[in-house]
Amino acid sequence: MLRIDNLQAGIEEKQILKGINLDIKPGEVHAIMGPNGSGKSTLASVLAGRQDYEVTGGSVTFEGKDLLELSPEERAGEGVFLSFQYPVEIPGLSTTNFIKTAVNEVRKYRGQEQLDAVSFLKLMKEKMALMEMDQAMLSRSLNEGFSGGEKKRNEIFQMAMLQPKLAILDETDSGLDIDAIRIVANGVNKLRNENNAVLVITHYQRLLDYLVPDFVHVLYKGRIVKSGTKELALELEKKGYDFIKNEIGVEEDV
Amino acid sequence: MLKVNVMEEKYSDIEQAILSEYKYGFVTDIEADEAPKGLDENTIRFISAKKNEPEWMLQYRLKAYHQWLKMEEPSWANLKYDPIDYQDIIYYSAPKQKKKLNSLDEIDPELRRTFEKLGISLDEQKRLSGVAVDAVIDSVSIATTFKAQLAEQGIIFCSMSEAIQEHPELIKKYLGSVVPVTDNYFAALNAAVFSDGSFVYIPKGVRCPMELSTYFRINAENTGQFERTLIVADEGSYVSYLEGCTAPMRDENQLHAAVVELIAQDHAEIKYSTVQNWYPGDKDGKGGIYNFVTKRGICQGSHSKISWTQVETGSAITWKYPSVILKGDHSVGEFYSVAVTNNHQQADTGTKMQHIGKHTRSRIVSKGISAGFSNNSYRGLVHVSKNATNARNYSQCDSLLIGDKCGAHTFPYIEAKNNTSVVEHEATTSKVGEDQIFYCNQRGIDTETAVALIINGFAKEVMNQLPMEFAIEAQKLLAISLEGSVG
Numbered sequence: 151m152l153r154i155d156n157l158q159a160g161i162e163e164k165q166i167l168k169g170i171n172l173d174i175k176p177g178e179v180h181a182i183m184g185p186n187g188s189g190k191s192t193l194a195s196v197l198a199g200r201q202d203y204e205v206t207g208g209s210v211t212f213e214g215k216d217l218l219e220l221s222p223e224e225r226a227g228e229g230v231f232l233s234f235q236y237p238v239e240i241p242g243l244s245t246t247n248f249i250k251t252a253v254n255e256v257r258k259y260r261g262q263e264q265l266d267a268v269s270f271l272k273l274m275k276e277k278m279a280l281m282e283m284d285q286a287m288l289s290r291s292l293n294e295g296f297s298g299g300e301k302k303r304n305e306i307f308q309m310a311m312l313q314p315k316l317a318i319l320d321e322t323d324s325g326l327d328i329d330a331i332r333i334v335a336n337g338v339n340k341l342r343n344e345n346n347a348v349l350v351i352t353h354y355q356r357l358l359d360y361l362v363p364d365f366v367h368v369l370y371k372g373r374i375v376k377s378g379t380k381e382l383a384l385e386l387e388k389k390g391y392d393f394i395k396n397e398i399g400v401e402e403d404v
Numbered sequence: 405m406l407k408v409n410v411m412e413e414k415y416s417d418i419e420q421a422i423l424s425e426y427k428y429g430f431v432t433d434i435e436a437d438e439a440p441k442g443l444d445e446n447t448i449r450f451i452s453a454k455k456n457e458p459e460w461m462l463q464y465r466l467k468a469y470h471q472w473l474k475m476e477e478p479s480w481a482n483l484k485y486d487p488i489d490y491q492d493i494i495y496y497s498a499p500k501q502k503k504k505l506n507s508l509d510e511i512d513p514e515l516r517r518t519f520e521k522l523g524i525s526l527d528e529q530k531r532l533s534g535v536a537v538d539a540v541i542d543s544v545s546i547a548t549t550f551k552a553q554l555a556e557q558g559i560i561f562c563s564m565s566e567a568i569q570e571h572p573e574l575i576k577k578y579l580g581s582v583v584p585v586t587d588n589y590f591a592a593l594n595a596a597v598f599s600d601g602s603f604v605y606i607p608k609g610v611r612c613p614m615e616l617s618t619y620f621r622i623n624a625e626n627t628g629q630f631e632r633t634l635i636v637a638d639e640g641s642y643v644s645y646l647e648g649c650t651a652p653m654r655d656e657n658q659l660h661a662a663v664v665e666l667i668a669q670d671h672a673e674i675k676y677s678t679v680q681n682w683y684p685g686d687k688d689g690k691g692g693i694y695n696f697v698t699k700r701g702i703c704q705g706s707h708s709k710i711s712w713t714q715v716e717t718g719s720a721i722t723w724k725y726p727s728v729i730l731k732g733d734h735s736v737g738e739f740y741s742v743a744v745t746n747n748h749q750q751a752d753t754g755t756k757m758q759h760i761g762k763h764t765r766s767r768i769v770s771k772g773i774s775a776g777f778s779n780n781s782y783r784g785l786v787h788v789s790k791n792a793t794n795a796r797n798y799s800q801c802d803s804l805l806i807g808d809k810c811g812a813h814t815f816p817y818i819e820a821k822n823n824t825s826v827v828e829h830e831a832t833t834s835k836v837g838e839d840q841i842f843y844c845n846q847r848g849i850d851t852e853t854a855v856a857l858i859i860n861g862f863a864k865e866v867m868n869q870l871p872m873e874f875a876i877e878a879q880k881l882l883a884i885s886l887e888g889s890v891g
Contacts, residue, residue, distance in 0.1 A: 226848035242861030252847035
């Protein structure tokens with residue numbers, strides 16, 4: 151589904167990703183872990199197409215297409231979804247109106263008919279029940295005055311509405327208490343099937359207790375330095391990132 | 405040509421998406437009956453004679469003209485433009501019509517098509533549900549729909565020219581009673597040369613059953629449009645009125661100097677909405693309408709209410725302060741405004757709330773959106789007189805910036821002469837952020853749609869005040885006005 155080949159990218163001359171290789175197949179959950187500043191969020195941003203980042207080498211193929219050639223909205227149309235670490239607020243724009251626009255824009259891209267108000271409402275009710283969302287939140291302005299937990303639930307609700315092939319969760323657990331993490335993770339689990347995949351980016355192992363990965367990759371200084379199964383996450387939690395540094399003997403920055 | 409290229413380079417990514425075509429910029433090819441260029445007493449006599457006006461009207465105009473000669477063009481607004489040559493303007497231009505119309509069916513098909521292209525149907529059968537229209541092109545009213553139906557309830561809705569002939573007692577009583585001839589430079593000019601506009605009278609206790617609206621269209625070249633609107637709501641009546649306006653694209657600036665007067669008697673309510681979309685000029689600031697307008701209402705009676713709502717997207721220059729004189733006790737004045745400036749447009753707009761009666765209340769919500777190289781100023785005055793006990797005002801002025809070459813300014817003035825008054829003012833300035841755009845992009849929404857969502861969210865409080873039929877049009881208009889500002 152997603153194939154990342156020797157991806158190098160940076161921001162304002164500073165090289166952050168120094169050759170990432172990753173292969174994600176339908177039905178899989180991959181976790182990317184790593185200390186602060188290792189390039190985790192950069193990877194998420196580059197995959198979603200944020201303009202601030204410049205790709206300097208390598209390739210990303212998604213469902214056979216060159217992902218890097220596509221605009222952010224085209225990537226969304228192709229089925230790439232990013233759950234933001236810091237979802238933005240748009241005052242005066244109701245969450246429902248925003249999601250309706252998004253759903254219909256994506257449908258337009260895919261050559262599907264626009265949903266009328268009735269069908270949209272039906273879809274929304276169905277997903278609200280699945281995600282245990284309440285109506286009040288959806289009539290509020292997008293993310294305005296939302297608590298950290300509400301913002302993240304809203305992200306996952308949008309994921310449910312847009313039904314992406316690949317969902318990238320960028321530190322979805324950050325700033326959440328354990329109950330909120332469980333709610334969000336359960337939400338994602340309900341959306342999983344054999345045709346979609348999830349890329350979880352996280353600093354801590356705790357999210358992975360609920361959202362169990364098939365593969366865990368450790369990102370360090372812009373490279374994936376170790377890959378393994380879910381046990382690797384537990385080991386990291388126990389020993390800290392220093393053990394990785396020692397094990398691989400990464401050279402220090404000059 | 406070089407200049408154009410330099411300009412384009414100056415636009416950042418986030419500004420690129422606006423450079424839209426003004427879609428009302430066409431010209432209707434129709435023969436016009438025009439006054440010679442320039443302004444003197446003869447011009448005024450010409451206009452008055454063309455309209456077959458009674459002597460008192462001519463005298464009113466001449467008085468205004470002599471007043472105007474003594475006045476100076478105001479320069480206090482935050483606007484920059486080359487001096488206007490008042491002798492280089494045609495003050496009267498009317499499409500030639502073969503004969504007096506007996507019914508709406510006899511309108512020149514070319515004019516009918518013009519209004520249809522603008523989305524205004526003069527055909528009562530194909531009307532927008534519940535909206536009566538007075539269509540004004542250049543200096544004259546072409547047609548007024550639903551007159552007969554409204555007349556059954558005693559409502560007068562007709563062109564100003566007709567009102568001067570048919571209802572002289574009302575015109576003599578109210579014309580210039582809110583905006584006197586001496587009020588300001590542009591109001592004096594208007595009083596001297598106004599050629600048409602709409603007149604509305606709602607009798608006691610009548611709730612006007614449909615939206616009344618006037619559609620103003622400038623067509624002829626080198627012509628100024630000077631329309632005059634007068635709305636009188638008698639005791640306990642209600643009316644909602646809407647005006648819209650467009651003009652062809654031309655390289656020269658054209659002057660539009662209108663006066664609108666509203667009078668609300670005891671327990672009457674007037675809701676006045678404007679969707680202003682005069683040609684704004686091209687992206688280098690060439691051409692466009694100079695929009696110098698005086699709008700004022702008086703809450704004459706107790707418990708009366710006047711509410712102004714304006715969506716200002718067009719014009720090269722906007723100078724406009726719809727105001728309310730709160731004379732009746734317990735009267736209410738409201739001003740809701742969205743002003744959008746893009747490219748090189750300039751707007752200096754706001755309101756005046758004059759609290760005279762006791763327990764009067766006013767509310768001001770102003771939303772300014774600036775993009776490109778434009779300048780957008782809010783200018784407002786809240787005045788509480790000595791005897792206006794328990795007056796209340798709440799003002800909110802929000803500015804939204806797109807890009808970093810535009811400007812937003814606020815000039816709020818407060819004069820409170822009664823210490824029981826409560827006057828509140830809040831102001832915010834924000835920017836359409838790359839983060840907001842990227843967030844929308846990531847959800848499959850392209851940048852233009854994203855900007856439309858963001859600005860409509862920003863302007864929502866004001867848009868909600870518009871009559872249903874027009875709210876959706878106005879939303880689209882906001883988006884179109886900012887097309888190309890973001891990329």
